[in-house]
Amino acid sequence: MRRGARDDKRFTGLTILAAATGFVLFLPPLLTAANDGGTVAGVPAVAAYLFGAWLAVIALVALVVRRSG
């Protein structure tokens, strides 16, 4: 296989992985664990969890994009 095509496949694979991470983090059952009505440092726990997870997924995608050049 050509080098360019192989890099492209690799990149696509990594982004699919990032999207899958998003699926796992954003949807139940992991989400339900955070949805307990409590607070974390004064902020609703479920909101803190979702924003944290969201930022993590964005960072992951940004990292993969940066690495691919």
Place this chain on the structure above:
Amino acid sequence: MLTTWFVIGVSVTYLGVLFAIAFYGDRRADAGRSIVGRGTIYALSLAVYATSWTYYGSVGRAASTGVGFLSIYLGPTIMLALGWLVLRRIIHISHRHRITSLADFVSARYGKSVRLGGLVAAIAVIGVVPYIALQLKAVSNTFEIIRRAPEVTESSALGQVPLLEDTALYVALLLAGFTILFGTRHLDATERHEGMVTAIAFESVVKLVAFVAAGITVTWGLYSGFGDLFGQAAAAGHTALFTLGDSTGTWVWLNVLSLFAIVLLPRQWQVGVVENVDERHVKQAMWMTPLYMLLISVFVLPIAAAGLLRFGTGTDADTFVLTVPMAAGLDSLALLVFVGGLSAATGMIIVETVALSTMVSNSIVVPMLLRRGYRGRLARLILGTRRLSIVAILLLGYGYFRLAGESAALVSMGLVSFAAVAQFAPAIIGGLYWKGGTRNGVMTGLAGGFAVWTYTLLLPNFAATGWVPRGFLDHGPFGIEALRPEHLLGITGMDNISHGMFWSMLVNVGCYVVVSLLGRPQAREQAQAVLFVDALDDPSRPRLWRSRVPVRALHDVLVRSMGHRAAAKALEGVDLAVKSGQDADPDLVHHVETVLAGAVGAASARMMLTSVAGEEQLGVEEVMEMLDEASQVAALEERHRLARELHDSVSQALFSMTLHTRAVELALQKQGGDPTGPVARGITELRGLTQDALAEMRASLFQLRPDALREDGLAEAIRKQSAAIASREGVAISVEAPGYRLPLDDRTEEELFRVVQEAVHNAIKHARPGRIDITLLDDSVDLPGAVVIEVTDDGTGFDPATVSSGGMGLTSMRERMRRIGGGLVIDSTPAGSTTVRAVLPPATAGEAR
């Protein structure tokens, strides 16, 4: 204190700035110095996703469902992470086939079907017009609220504003003007509107700044940070803020819905696919657009909390962003928020109407006219249709707002619109990855899904507005409880969106798959399926036009549909004076069809060409030919296998034969045999023959494997090729090259190899040399970092000045070197030898590595 005229002045100034920016963007594009050639602009323009519905409505939803509003952004984050897999593929296909709308894409994928394109366009218009109404409502309401400052009015208490005093009407008219000016400036094969995109990117910045400014002021100005704000909210018993709201089922469905919406909403398709200038921008948007969404949502919950604390739960939470600063006396902030909301609404309306008008003109009006045998000038007609449909769509939206504006039902139209465009998902996603999907499958799937959507989501909305009797909703049609629109088969416990999505998707996907599998696709459908699904693997495209079309006829069609200038541009490089009477070659016909498709849509382009060329003869053989790619691959693999086996058996045997004959020769000499005797001569000859056979064998093996160059590297490939030529032509060829593989990319290797091949071939043909020396230098002393290849022969030379530049393949060699950024020097005299020197300078060589 904000007077009405001041607010009007600010709004008009803002729209004026928008005009100026769009104008500037278009000017830059015309001058060839485009500003949309940047990933950031692309990522920002994708943020047109955040409309006034989310700008104001998110806070409203947060007040009742806590972080439930986030699903609208989390789905798109996942879809954009998959951007390289899905969006990039769609862009790639759309650009190659000059597809300029979603309807056109579906139509083109399934055999360029006119009816299918029309259906998609109709669904898009019906599904999205209420959404436009929603934007106008937001503009109208917020304007009324802000002009009554400092008194805080709830939007439910606003009542209907008289028609001529309604800001929404003027905004709609102004936006129609803007959209016509910048969205239908000219008929272009790419349908790109750079000015518009620039303005949209600017609007994205404005709404983000306004919302974040409001959020920061509320959180740290009116309260002392998140902790304080949420602490007070908890103490006041606003527990809804601390949950996910709704059921988790709803949460999942909303994620799925918005996941599709980020690509399939007509405006998203317009900015994401049609206006995309470079596929690589997708990479930037993959993280930047979600980051934008995150930033614009951070303060939704705090503002909702502040609004609840200030006004209590019974009030209209949708306008908290505006009313909280107003109640605190922060007039200028309120004005900024209003402008932000205005930008969110106008951005959405502009792009949405451009996208819809393209669909209406290319997928509904033009095909209809062509069907009826319209033969007049199309260019002007298409532009006229687009302008007219822009006005019509905006007025439709405005009319819908006036009729349904008072009811709360309009607010829920946002998600209902999402559900309408989600109906395109099976056709498009399936069409990208599954060759088996057929036109009939999509037709039934779409029609079925849309019917279920109408029944379970649109009609209940009408019922809530009062257009349909409510009893229909509560007891089902004719009192049949199992057919209640929001509780089909008596299912309860699902909210209306999840319920509607479940049933419509079930019918849609079900019909698509079942009908596709049971039916038999037509030849043309299969052809298009192959083109779309294998889009990324196959750089060449099959020639579909086999009928004979005179070039003149093609020219006429182009002039008729796009005007003289565009036609001349499309046929650039074709000498009309000479060729106009001749038949066009299939490539040219294909080119013209693609260009036409950009202006009038794929289905119409096909119809127009059919009208001049006669029904095309796309027989079973041609389609088989295209589907035969797989067997071609199989043939290649077979050749590989053969080459490997020959190498392992015959080549090895020949090699041992040369060793053995040499051994016999030596043994004979040792035993004192006569070196000139018949035995010795025979053996020497035998050794020569074996060696020749071995060289010949190696050359044949090399030719059996078409990608040998790629596998062996440039130096090794030149060595093997030279050995083959040397044994065939009886010339001594020496190759001096580094023992390692030069780190060049495939294309550079290929071009350099061809240049060497051509040079050697030339030398043998014209110079009749005794020997040829090939030197390959990587990083030579006089040119560090460069790659230099020299081919020198000792035959009769020529005077480079007298040989016409086109002769001896010199042009093609020069052209090859130029393509990879290198140069070619030929040094020859009629008396002496010839040296062809190909140089790849250090910079290019470095890049090609």
